[in-house]
């Protein structure tokens with residue numbers, strides 16, 4: 001198997017990798033890095049936790065060290081937390097270079113970001129919306145000489161989901177030079193491959209990990225069939241069992257809405273579980289603070305919406321619980337990919353109601369994996385059912401007495417105004 005030197009990396013970068021325990025290239029690194037170093041565009045599709053970030057960070061740092069200037073590289077990514085994580089990889093691996101990076105994401109102060117942008121950082125890591133805002137509102141920085149455009153979670157950036165990046169991407173592409181290298185990475189590129197090939201036009205090198213399944217072998221994928229009303233009791237029972245058995249485990253629980261995320265967090269706290277939440281209705285500083293506390297294992301349980309489904313790399317996460325069955329198999333692949341990363345083992349448990357069975361079938365079809373039933377002592381679950389449901393109801397009432405729904409409405413309207421769909425702030 002190749003080592004990093006034989007792939008074309010300089011000794012200083014190989015040493016940096018070794019310091020981080022990155023000794024042998026993973027397949028996505030082994031295949032994509034030489035192509036990138038040769039100056040080709042690259043589309044890399046490899047499973048979750050397989051080292052895609054280093055597959056683009058390392059060759060960019062290598063090229064940057066040969067001809068350092070700012071702004072050399074732009075990385076786009078769909079979520080703010082992911083932008084910080086990617087910037088950190090650049091910073092740690094690029095330390096000997098004195099790398100200057102700059103993170104441009106929504107929810108943070110725009111003035112200080114503008115100042116940082118004008119200081120010509122080597123690498124800018126951004127979410128599309130905020131970067132497009134800067135481009136529209138200021139002329140104090142130029143990206144006309146960037147050598148690399150990287151889209152991490154590229155399929156998400158291009159798909160027209162609830163957050164549609166199309167307009168912002170058009171604005172960004174408008175200021176980038178045509179002569180550049182474009183690198184696109186994701187665990188789920190194939191659905192949007194044709195669109196992505198239009199962005200990476202420079203004879204793109206395409207690499208996809210060959211495997212029968214789309215999830216990693218180290219992941220034990222389970223389901224529990226449950227009536228809707230018993231879901232929370234199963235959840236409490238599962239967490240109780242895991243925390244009784246393991247001191248060092250962290251758990252991520254994915255929920256379908258911000259409100260549900262908030263209620264489940266409140267409910268689990270009533271049962272004295274060390275729980276913290278992450279969703280888009282929270283202030284950005286709070287989001288970062290909560291994630292940092294979870295990463296540091298101050299809190300062992302993170303309740304999150306799909307804002308945390310992609311890319312986050314937290315090695316202590318041993319269990320992912322899907323409180324709802326994801327309607328889109330791709331979302332399932334990213335959610336369960338928060339565990340069993342970099343060769344570690346992990347378990348995912350999806351709570352499935354009778355109305356979700358067809359969703360499980362399409363997940364199984366897409367991932368080419370059969371989910372196995374997770375054995376649970378039903379008697380134990382039924383013992384706590386009433387207490388759990390009463391606690392949940394109490395939490396719902398508590399949340400209703402706050403301005404949570406009102407805030408949600410205001411956020412929605414702000415979004416519509418920003419998208420130009422409404423031109424004034426009306427009151428209902």
Ligand SMILES: Nc1ncnc2c1ncn2[C@@H]1O[C@H](COP(=O)(O)OP(=O)(O)OP(=O)(O)O)[C@@H](O)[C@H]1O
Nearest residue numbers: 022024025026048049050051052053187311313342
């Ligand atoms: N060659 C390597 N050897 C060992 N560990 C590695 C190697 N390359 C990367 N890693 C580690 O593997 C973990 C997962 O890498 P990374 O976050 O880049 O995965 P990914 O492929 O981007 O996953 P996702 O699709 O979920 O975003 C990280 O902690 C990273 O430091």
